[in-house]
Amino acid sequence: MEEKMEKAILVLVKLPKQRADEFQNYQAELEGLAEAAGAIVTMVMIQARARIQGATYLGKGKLEELKGVIEETEPDLVIFDRELSPVQMRNLEKMLEIKIIDRTGLILDIFSQRARSHEGKLQVELASLEYRLPRLTGKGKEMSRLGAGIGTRGAGEQKLELDRRYIRSRIVDIKKQIEKIRKMRSLHRKQRERSGIKTVSLVGYTNAGKSSLFNALCNRGHTSGQEQVEADSRLFQTLDTTTRRIRWLDGQEILITDTVGFIQDMPANLANAFKATFEETLEADLILHIADIADIDYMEKMETVAGVLQELGADKTDTLLVFNKIDLLPDKPAGNGNIYVSALTGEGLDKLMDRISQYLNAGEQEG
Numbered sequence: 206m207e208e209k210m211e212k213a214i215l216v217l218v219k220l221p222k223q224r225a226d227e228f229q230n231y232q233a234e235l236e237g238l239a240e241a242a243g244a245i246v247t248m249v250m251i252q253a254r255a256r257i258q259g260a261t262y263l264g265k266g267k268l269e270e271l272k273g274v275i276e277e278t279e280p281d282l283v284i285f286d287r288e289l290s291p292v293q294m295r296n297l298e299k300m301l302e303i304k305i306i307d308r309t310g311l312i313l314d315i316f317s318q319r320a321r322s323h324e325g326k327l328q329v330e331l332a333s334l335e336y337r338l339p340r341l342t343g344k345g346k347e348m349s350r351l352g353a354g355i356g357t358r359g360a361g362e363q364k365l366e367l368d369r370r371y372i373r374s375r376i377v378d379i380k381k382q383i384e385k386i387r388k389m390r391s392l393h394r395k396q397r398e399r400s401g402i403k404t405v406s407l408v409g410y411t412n413a414g415k416s417s418l419f420n421a422l423c424n425r426g427h428t429s430g431q432e433q434v435e436a437d438s439r440l441f442q443t444l445d446t447t448t449r450r451i452r453w454l455d456g457q458e459i460l461i462t463d464t465v466g467f468i469q470d471m472p473a474n475l476a477n478a479f480k481a482t483f484e485e486t487l488e489a490d491l492i493l494h495i496a497d498i499a500d501i502d503y504m505e506k507m508e509t510v511a512g513v514l515q516e517l518g519a520d521k522t523d524t525l526l527v528f529n530k531i532d533l534l535p536d537k538p539a540g541n542g543n544i545y546v547s548a549l550t551g552e553g554l555d556k557l558m559d560r561i562s563q564y565l566n567a568g569e570q571e572g
């Protein structure tokens with residue numbers, strides 16, 4: 206928080222396949238990501254194009270316009286809406302002479318700022334290094350050119366020594382460490398399985414209200430004297446999974462887990478780095494998929510989440526869809542069997558807890 210806010214220009218390319226309303230949400234999400242990283246968006250520049258320009262991302266005219274705006278308004282950086290190829294990145298930096306961050310770099314930066322646990326930090330560092338490796342222009346040059354702030358975090362302390370050889374050996378090292386942690390996790394999981402305690406994992410798009418619901422359920426579940434997890438409107442507030450044991454009114458104990466949120470087009474490196482975290486989710490007895498029903502884009506976001514779950518192989522785990530933030534809807538949806546709750550007001554939580562119990566106990570009888 207001590208770091209100063211950086212002024213950023215956002216640059217987006219609208220392709221023909223993006224509908225106007227889709228594009229609006231896409232833009233809002235990028236603004237949300239920029240803010241989450243600690244930037245103040247001073248200007249948004251949009252170019253509608255038939256396709257992305259291979260070498261420079263933008264067309265010639267738009268580039269010149271952008272250069273003019275940069276000279277006039279002197280921002281700290283320019284943020285691009287998609288992942289740039291190493292070549293595009295280099296060309297843009299050369300032409301615009303300013304710090305350039307693409308969407309992947311932005312998400313990596315947010316993750317670097319938020320990771321708290323040892324494992325989370327390793328995962329983010331791994332993803333950052335893998336992203337950076339093909340983008341290095343020469344020994345140590347890249348980092349010194351970037352200076353400080355957004356885009357420079359998360360790749361370890363020896364920033365100036367970030368040459369390719371160092372990065373490669375560090376990647377190998379981190380992978381080993383993560384593998385060790387993964388084994389520990391699976392050991393713990395087996396112990397839990399033997400103890401017979403059921404596990405419930407909360408997943409969903411970033412900002413859906415997972416952490417808020419996690420807290421609300423823990424409060425109802427007689428957890429004594431434990432801290433709340435942080436909930437905030439910033440995207441990717443949660444990066445570390447938290448598991449708590451809670452006791453239902455009927456005396457049953459369950460383990461409940463809060464997890465990192467999903468986003469569309471999650472950078473591949475990050476998704477890979479976080480695989481171990483999601484393994485935990487895969488092996489839960491029940492997944493609660495939390496969706497923000499007050500978000501105009503909630504259907505697309507639900508599809509994104511379902512897609513990621515499928516990729517991870519979690520689509521075979523029992524999943525209960527939970528619509529959160531019902532308090533924000535003027536008209537309550539009619540009783541259609543869906544679960545509607547508000548983590549904020551507590552509405553619907555009793556019903557949700559009943560449904561969770563039903564599920565877990567049904568599983569018991571079958572198995």
Ligand SMILES: Nc1nc2c(ncn2[C@@H]2O[C@H](COP(=O)(O)OP(=O)(O)OP(=O)(O)O)[C@@H](O)[C@H]2O)c(=O)[nH]1
Nearest residue numbers: 411412413414415416417436437441442443466548
């Ligand atoms: N009105 C309303 N706001 C809610 C509700 N649940 C959560 N929020 C708000 O939505 C924002 C996001 O909540 P979080 O619980 O941090 O969401 P999350 O899914 O954990 O988000 P990430 O950890 O960033 O992926 C916060 O500002 C919450 O106060 C709800 O039921 N009603």
Ligand SMILES: [Mg+2]
Nearest residue numbers: 415416442443
């Ligand atoms: Mg959260």
